[in-house]
Amino acid sequence: MPERIRVLHVEDNPDHALLIRRSLEREDDSLEITSAASAEEALGLLEENGFHVILSDYALGSGMSGLDFLRAVRDRGHDIPFVILTGQGNEEVASEALRMGANDYIIKRSGLLQFKRVALTIRNQRETFRARREKEEVEARYRHLVENVNAGIALARGDRFVYVNPKLCEILGYSAEELTSRPFLDFVAPASRETVAERYRKRQAGEELPSTYDVWALHKDGREICLELTASVIRDSEGISTLAVLREVTRERETERRAQRMEETLDLVFRQAGEAIFIHDLEGRIIEANPAASRLTGYTREELCSMRVQDLHVPEEREFSENKLASARLDGLFGFVGTGRCKDGTIKRCAVTTSLVRMGERTLVLSLVKEVPERMTSHEEEWVAAAVDARLKAALEKAPMVAVQAYDRQGRVTYWNRASEELYGFAREEAMGKTLYQLILEAAEAEGFLQELRRVWESCTPAPGREWLTRDREGNRRWVYSTIVPVVQGEECV
Incomplete structure (x- = not known):
């Protein structure tokens, strides 16, 4: 069913008003005409009713003229379509009406064609207004999304940005005026400038390129930051533009590089x-x-990866091996001395240290194995078992780039390896017994760490890895990636 178009018709001659109303409704039965005899009356009706179009005569008697009425409508903030009727020879009035904000004008003529034209003009004005309003609503929703999304967005045309959203200003530290007043390559770090320029040119020329890649940009404070850029080409009546969505990934990429x-x-x-x-x-x-495992056993890596560790024990120690695996599930770090059979049948006595490790979502066992003299007293075997138990700790002590610490339930340091000394500048003797707040963490970070530590103590399960903002002895700040892992003996965290 066609939309009913509500028209406010302003005409001071009641006979003319009646004729126009009947003629227009006859031409288009979707028109619903309301007549007003003066501009003053029309203003009152306009405030109370939801009209779609105003049709006003220019000459309205002794009161306000059609142009005065137009001015009053616009001054009150109404953007409703306004069509003005003028007599022959009033082209200057029509021109002035358009300048003041009228949408169209019609010069009065006699005959039925006159009413057909007026009815068509009213419908066209209504449809144009509705289409414009719908477009504005879509643009407003899009602008709201663009200006509030948690990613930088820029529209580039030629060598400059023509639009940047607030998030991009926040990411780069520049105002919108600064970002749009200079070539966008000025904000790209020298190492990425050639790549950005080449891909921008090729993409606008229609070549197929990866839509997402990393670029290094220049922050206003002089820092270089890494941005993940996703680009797409827009072709419209204004030419070819590139829409860029940018997300800062500096910390993510640094974490990935450190992890690698x-x-x-x-x-x-x-x-x-x-x-x-x-x-x-x-x-x-x-x-x-x-x-070294292949050299010890005589099996290739591929052969070993098709076996179980129980297969490496002599048959009479298979049950012993199964029991040790069961112990590994509960006790984590421990050592023992066992007997193994090599590929060529050689029998070897070996000291073994095992520890539970997390790899992704899996809990695995890390075993360090060293051959020992074939003949040992029980006292020597106990001594070796204790010694191999310490080897993993010694490996942690010597491990490059891996800072390892241990803490009690109150968050006090009970272990501080050499890499921790090099990373933070505090000697082991200085660190022992102190909390991380006293050493390397600010108050908020220290409280967050203590909460994670308490959860580990209570659940006896590792905490997910995450980044912490730390400081060294000199006050220099750095981000470190850390995982808190419990040491389990029996069924308790120690």
């Missing part, structure tokens, strides 16, 4: 270690073995 460096370092230690290292699951299935 640590992984590479640990992999190097794993590959070059003189002692055999096995990583296996809680059922004994071997997942990884280093070259």
Whole structure:
């Protein structure tokens, strides 16, 4: 069903008003005409009723003229379509009406065609107004989204930004005026400038390119920050533009690089270690073995990764091996001396240290194995078992780039390795017995750390890895990635 278009018609001659109303409603039965005899009356009706279009005669008797009425309507903030009727020879009046904000004018003529034209003009004005209003609402919603989204957004045309949202200003530290007044490459770090310029040119030329990539940008304070940029091309009546969505990922990328460096370092230690290292699951299935493990057992890495650690024990110690695996599930870090059979049948006595480790969502067992003299007294075996129990701690002490600390229930330091000394500048003797608030964390971070530590003590399960903002002895700040892991003996955290 067609929309009813409510028209406010202003005409001081009642006969003319009646004729126009009947003729227009006959031409278009969706028009609903309300007549007013003066501009003053029309203003009162306008405030009380939801009209869609105003149709006003220019000459309205002794009161306000049609132009006065138009001015009053616009002064009151109404943007309703306004069509003015003028007589022959009043083209100057029509021109003035358009200048003052009228949407259209019609010069009065006789005949039925006159009413057809007026009815068509009213409908066109209503449809144009409605389309414009819907477009404005869509643009307003889009602008609200763009200006409040938690990502920087920029629209580039030519060599400059023509629009930037508040979040991008926050990310880069510049005002919108500063960002739009200079070539956008001025805000790109030198190392990324050539890449950005080349991809911008190729994308606008229509070439297929990855839509998302990292760029380094210049913050107003002089820092270089990493941004994840997602770009797309927009073609419209104004030409070709590029829409860029930018998210700061500096900390994420630095964390990824540190994790990669640590992984590479640990992999190097794993590959070059003189002692055999096995990583296996809680059922004994071997997942990884280093070259020293192959040298010790005579099996290749591929062969070892198809076996269980129980397969490496002599048959009479299989049950012993199963019991040790069960102990690993409860006790975590411990050592023992056992007997193994190599690929060529050789029998070897070995000292073994095991520890539970988390890899992603999995709990695995890390075993360090070292051959020991074949004949040992029970006292010597106990001594070796205690010694191998300390080897993992010694490895942590020597591990490069891995700062390890231990804490009691009150958050006081009970262990502080050499890497911690190098990272923060506090000697072990200085750190022991102190809280991290006294050493490397501000109050808010220290409270958050203590809460995480309490949760670990209570649940006896590792805390998820996260970043902490720390300070060293000189007050220099740095972000570190850390995981809090419980040490379990029996069924208790120690």
